[in-house]
Amino acid sequence: MSSTETVAENRIYNDAIDKEEIIDDWQLDMNFHVFSKHTRQTISAQDTLVHLECVEQLTPVDMMNLANGEHDATGHCVWMGAFLLLDALGVLLQECFTGKRILELGCGTGIGGIGLMCAHEKERRPSYVLLTDADPDALQVCQRNCQQHNQLSENKYDIKELTWGEPLSPENLNASFDTTLATDVLYDIALLPPLFQTAHSALKANGLFVLSHVPRACYSSQHPPVDDLDQYIIDQATHNGFLLHRHIFPNQLPREFRTKESLNESVSLTDMQEVGASLFVFRKAPEK
Numbered sequence: 712m713s714s715t716e717t718v719a720e721n722r723i724y725n726d727a728i729d730k731e732e733i734i735d736d737w738q739l740d741m742n743f744h745v746f747s748k749h750t751r752q753t754i755s756a757q758d759t760l761v762h763l764e765c766v767e768q769l770t771p772v773d774m775m776n777l778a779n780g781e782h783d784a785t786g787h788c789v790w791m792g793a794f795l796l797l798d799a800l801g802v803l804l805q806e807c808f809t810g811k812r813i814l815e816l817g818c819g820t821g822i823g824g825i826g827l828m829c830a831h832e833k834e835r836r837p838s839y840v841l842l843t844d845a846d847p848d849a850l851q852v853c854q855r856n857c858q859q860h861n862q863l864s865e866n867k868y869d870i871k872e873l874t875w876g877e878p879l880s881p882e883n884l885n886a887s888f889d890t891t892l893a894t895d896v897l898y899d900i901a902l903l904p905p906l907f908q909t910a911h912s913a914l915k916a917n918g919l920f921v922l923s924h925v926p927r928a929c930y931s932s933q934h935p936p937v938d939d940l941d942q943y944i945i946d947q948a949t950h951n952g953f954l955l956h957r958h959i960f961p962n963q964l965p966r967e968f969r970t971k972e973s974l975n976e977s978v979s980l981t982d983m984q985e986v987g988a989s990l991f992v993f994r995k996a997p998e999k
């Protein structure tokens with residue numbers, strides 16, 4: 712075989728390897744939702760129905776990506792902690808939300824903020840809601856969900872990307888909110904400190920942080936498991952400049968606000984009580 716033939720053969724061989732590599736590398740962004748199907752669901756929030764585009768559950772691919780830190784698709788589902796917040800609006804609305812500037816952290820589909828802006832008559836709603844999340848895809852879903860609700864044209868709201876622990880821009884975020892809100896965001900307890908830091912720096916003096924919490928696996932490669940999760944959350948809050956103001960359990964809520972057609976029909980307050988869900992209301996501690 713001549714050297715020219717060898718070069719030509721090698722080129723063919725290399726081309727084949729290149730092709731193989733191209734075939735092997737599907738070049739799929741791991742943040743894809745091939746198996747996820749967004750559907751439109753109806754959720755009852757007090758006396759209002761909220762219509763949300765969301766996925767009913769995470770796919771095995773989503774779970775793998777979440778576990779190995781590749782991508783967090785949890786923002787495409789609606790979570791039990793959000794239902795707990797909606798059920799508790801009757802007892803929290805006046806003190807925490809009516810007429811207030813609200814920052815929602817980890818908003819996902821937008822269920823919490825949208826629930827606040829749609830439920831109840833206009834006079835009892837927040838004056839402004841900023842819905843935020845680290846996941847730009849979830850924020851697009853949130854944007855579409857906001858656009859589904861005519862009532863929101865009467866509300867002032869914005870949607871922004873925000874990752875906990877990152878510095879807030881001084882002009883429109885820092886120390887400018889009356890209440891920060893987060894529902895069902897504690898599935899990795901290593902994220903508690905940045906969550907509290909962001910909630911703290913966004914709040915005005917004496918501001919409130921409403922945390923609707925459902926115990927999850929709380930896995931973290933960087934953190935050992937804790938024995939008493941509620942106490943651990945309270946300790947972290949204290950460490951990050953908060954005082955516990957109220958701790959509300961599902962069985963203390965006056966009644967459930969559910970309708971038959973709603974997605975949350977299957978999750979009762981009794982279920983939530985049994986799994987150890989609760990609502991923490993923290994107050995920003997005075998500066999020393």
Ligand SMILES: C[S@@+](CC[C@H](N)C(=O)[O-])C[C@H]1O[C@@H](n2cnc3c(N)ncnc32)[C@H](O)[C@@H]1O
Nearest residue numbers: 785786789790793817819845846874875894895
């Ligand atoms: C389990 S979902 C809860 C979504 C929604 N609050 C609910 O209750 O249905 C958690 C949300 O927190 C967001 N998230 C997770 N880590 C975050 C971080 N470090 N900064 C900002 N958002 C984060 C995720 O993108 C996701 O939308």
